[in-house]
Amino acid sequence: MNEASETPRQALERSRQATIKAFRQVDDSTLVRLTRLTLPEIRAIQREVAQVLPAGNLPAFVLSGLVKLKGRRVSGEQAQRDVATLLRGISLLPQSLYGVFVAGPAAVLYAYQKLLQLSGKDLDSAFPQGTWQFYLQFGLREDTARHACETLGFHRDISTSADPLLEASAWLCAALEMLYSYDDLLAVDWCERVTLRLVLEEAARAEIGRRSPFATLIQDWNQARPYHGPPDDVDYFAHRRRVFQDFLREPLDTLPQAAREHFRRRRQACFAEELPAYQEQMSILAALVPDRYHEQKAPIPLWRAAVAFVWQGRTYLLPACQRDEKGSPLCYPSPGDETPVPLYALPDGTLCTADHCPLVVDRSGHVYCQEDGRRLGDLCPPTPEMVRGWVAAVFSARDLGPAPGLDLLLVESPRSLQPRLREQLPEATRAELDALRRAPIFLNWDVQSRQQPLAHIRRARRGIGDHALTIFRTDRGVVFDQSHVFFDGMWGMAVAEVMTGRAMCWRHRLLGQPKPPVLGMPVPLALNVTPEFESLAQAECYPGEAAAESGGVDMKALACLRRWLRQRGASLTVNDVLILYRFFHARWYRPSQEVRQAVADFGRRANTPAAREALQSIEETWARFQETNPALLIPMDASNISPRERVFPTTFRNPLTEIEQKYAAAQARHQAYRNSSSPGDWDAFDRARRELLAYLKAFGELLDALKAVTMRGESFNTASIRLLAHLPNSMQHLLDQVPQRIGILNEVLKGNEVFSNGGRVAPGSSLTRFISAKDDGETKALVWGVLTDDQDRMQISLRDFRPFVPPLLALGERTLVDLLAEDYLQSYVRGFNRFVADLGVLVAQEA
Structure with missing residues (x-):
């Protein structure tokens, strides 16, 4: 041919x-x-x-x-x-x-x-560093591969009138503190998770793993783990370690003596062999260096690091350590010694003393003599007074006119093009970008409305894509935007809650202090561009995504349904029901009249080939989704199994497609019984309900089995799930749907949607919203994020990347694409509530 x-x-x-x-x-x-x-x-x-x-x-x-x-x-x-x-x-x-x-x-x-x-x-x-970490630096590079969450604790804590200077200073102090203490936070979290895993393994060997307190040990610690320190502002990490030691006393005392001794030997070996490598893997003191195909993580020496602060569209850099008037970092020899020693940079980028003694500075700021390992002192962050004076100077700066657009152009351009794009910039601008990439944390203090979806809030100024964390201020909360290379969803939310607590502590500490003197005027980054850069970058910028959020799930009805299902022998988690209804929703969705009208209006003005293609894409996507059984990529937190692995992804496509017919049959039989109340109609309804319940039970157990295979990385054993006793012959094929072994990259390949549920937050947590990340491939059309706050309110987010979104955005149809996403999400939530109510009626019906 x-x-x-x-x-x-x-x-x-x-x-x-x-x-x-x-x-x-x-x-x-x-x-x-x-x-x-x-x-x-x-x-x-x-x-x-x-x-x-x-x-x-x-x-x-x-x-x-x-x-x-x-x-x-x-x-x-x-x-x-x-x-x-x-x-x-x-x-x-x-x-x-x-x-x-x-x-x-x-x-x-x-x-x-x-x-x-x-x-x-x-x-x-x-x-x-594990397959997932390797994959992240190749496959989750773009701006859409960042996830975000929101906390409200800081704003709830403000009982007096707003004080912008005080609040900005508190968050800058918290950010600086996080740079110095991040290794400590990684260590305390890692130690808790590894310790609990080892305790549970010893309990299993002693054949007491199903007893109290082991049966619910991890869940109990998730509820007890403190994310904030006590009011007296003692050291947070010391407080958290003490709480964990108290929590661990009962399970350790319950273990046999030999098991306790074996546990301690194993834990000591793990700490020595694995913890330092994990801290290096997860450190945020690193910049992402874009290549054509992947990201390199370049360590940032603490003495060269900074915190970026965005005010009125302009970016300022606050050095992470104190310096003398010549710009040399200062080493404080011991606590209480007020005579710091200046340090100097060697040609190879390391530090030395005035007599040229080479030094080593760790990520916590401890300074050691390279030759003999002797500790000479510590680097220190700017004092609170310095921070307040610096913020006051930024706030008093004169208006410099329109802010530069370089940062937004870069962050919205493909990472593979970054080397070429940056080569087009003036030498002075490239030097500014080198300084900017040494800021692991960006604090954008230009206030935004909380009424927006997180996916829209995070599109404000957010650096150039090389850093770990951006923090946005809204009128009622704080949003954390996190690179997936450094943070997975659960870890990112934990860090957000800890930082919120630390900012609250800093605010209380700074409250009532005298007005600081305004220091020398900080100079914002100019970020000048060339016409060649602008034309190239604007042609390559990603147009964005559509987004919607809803807090309309009826949690009381959902709790009742799950209780009734348990009484009938079918145990489904909240996430099981959400996933089950996603299968129904994909088939049942029909655009609302408002959306139909908006699309028709767009059709009347679609007078270009690009507009007509976008219109056709909308209709084709609607039709295709109604015929699709969604393949949901479900990220599972691996930190309790192996912190290094971070995430175990698995893909689930409902194999029980007959469940839709079983549900419809049970509804029809129930309606017939309601109309006649005859014994024959009751028997027919009861048979239909029993068959539906068998499918629901199988659905829940299938997800349990898939989770077990994914989390343990072991072969699937049909005897490990209790399916065979009650499955009809027509459902025996279900066993073929459970993979023999989970492969991370194979699972990523198969999914066409992401469904990420952060669960219910710990008591006292102020986390409220969460959006998940999209990989850089072209297969993920929808990204669902679910989070339930400590008041049992569920928030569902949707990031919409369906094929019609980019062309519509390129045509300037932002309102239409957001309406399409909003309609899809709201129809899911409304339909979910109806499904829960109707299924509850079927399950609870008595003769």
């Missing part, structure tokens, strides 16, 4: 066959010797690679290189080079393939893991 006349699918198949053919050039006997796999197993893996990465001879080329490496270990640097090679090759694929195949970072990394397997290499050595 002529290549010019073949269809995209034919071209894809030809490319896959070429990939398989290239694999045949690698010696089979060598692969068998290195892997101890059989030849059929090797062929199956080669076909799998060709399926996900049909890149001609490129996979075989990388495989040949791996085969030539001596030993089983592959360095992380080698893995990065190999993956970059594969990504570079993917960019050369014929454009005709892109209609039927999208090879994003997850597909490439998945294929690379298979190549490691084919070459007999050790996967752990290639991904020393």
